[in-house]
Amino acid sequence: LAAGKGVVVTSDVEEAKAHAAGCERVVIEEFLDGPEVSLFAVTDGETVVPLQPAQDFKRALDGDEGPNTGGMGAYSPLPWADPELVDDVLRTVLQPTVDELRRRGTPFSGLLYAGLAITSRGVRVIEFNARFGDPETQVVLARLKSPLASLLLASANGTLADLEPLRWSEDAAVTVVVASHNYPGTPRTGDPITGLAEVAAEDAPHAYVLHAGTKQDGNTVVSAGGRVLSVTATGEDLAEARERAYRAVARIGLDGSHHRTDIAAKAAETAETAATGA
Numbered sequence: 001l002a003a004g005k006g007v008v009v010t011s012d013v014e015e016a017k018a019h020a021a022g023c024e025r026v027v028i029e030e031f032l033d034g035p036e037v038s039l040f041a042v043t044d045g046e047t048v049v050p051l052q053p054a055q056d057f058k059r060a061l062d063g064d065e066g067p068n069t070g071g072m073g074a075y076s077p078l079p080w081a082d083p084e085l086v087d088d089v090l091r092t093v094l095q096p097t098v099d100e101l102r103r104r105g106t107p108f109s110g111l112l113y114a115g116l117a118i119t120s121r122g123v124r125v126i127e128f129n130a131r132f133g134d135p136e137t138q139v140v141l142a143r144l145k146s147p148l149a150s151l152l153l154a155s156a157n158g159t160l161a162d163l164e165p166l167r168w169s170e171d172a173a174v175t176v177v178v179a180s181h182n183y184p185g186t187p188r189t190g191d192p193i194t195g196l197a198e199v200a201a202e203d204a205p206h207a208y209v210l211h212a213g214t215k216q217d218g219n220t221v222v223s224a225g226g227r228v229l230s231v232t233a234t235g236e237d238l239a240e241a242r243e244r245a246y247r248a249v250a251r252i253g254l255d256g257s258h259h260r261t262d263i264a265a266k267a268a269e270t271a272e273t274a275a276t277g278a
């Protein structure tokens, strides 16, 4: 947290000690050795309806290098994850959390976002947020076939127990964030964005552009923030969704912008290996 400042993650005890010696107060946390997963759930304070899990990419550069960001891309589903993951997290994390909040007289309804690490010792909760996550939401909602509005209304009305089970597309979804020059440092803004009409004409409906840090300047759309666009695509599998997303990204012009080229790359390979048995 706090842009990773003051945090050292290491398997070297001496490095940990040296860092701790330079700090006034020290918090030591369990080392989490597995991949991260974001799992969102909608609750009305009693019933908890989990969505599909997603994984985001927090570092700015390929290969998980470079500084932390708000998220440079995401994908769903997770071909490498245990098929029981969602049920397990619902049973061991989400439902007990919602039940305990209610028991304490502070009931919670809305969107509960569990940031998880799948470690060799089991699932660990890194954080909770009371909001959708970005950019995971782009891929989770791309796969949701049930109307989102009905889900949110049932959460607000306390009727989630009566809601039909959510329907999900079998398709995979990938989103790639196009970020401004210098992001995650102070981003340069005001640069014209080109290619939006070409994506709409050539790549829709499988690929599309979601605007984040943009604004209209006369007849031109210009950058207005660090993470400018999320280019999202669906496909029969992660490989196809990736290909479509990156084809659309290639049409976008934004001077000085950068994006990761490896979003969902490893997961797509895992899925292919599982499918071919190779």
Ligand code: GLY
Residues within 6 Å of the ligand: 056, 070, 071, 129, 132, 133, 134, 135, 136
């Ligand atoms: N993707 C991380 C977050 O939304 O906090």
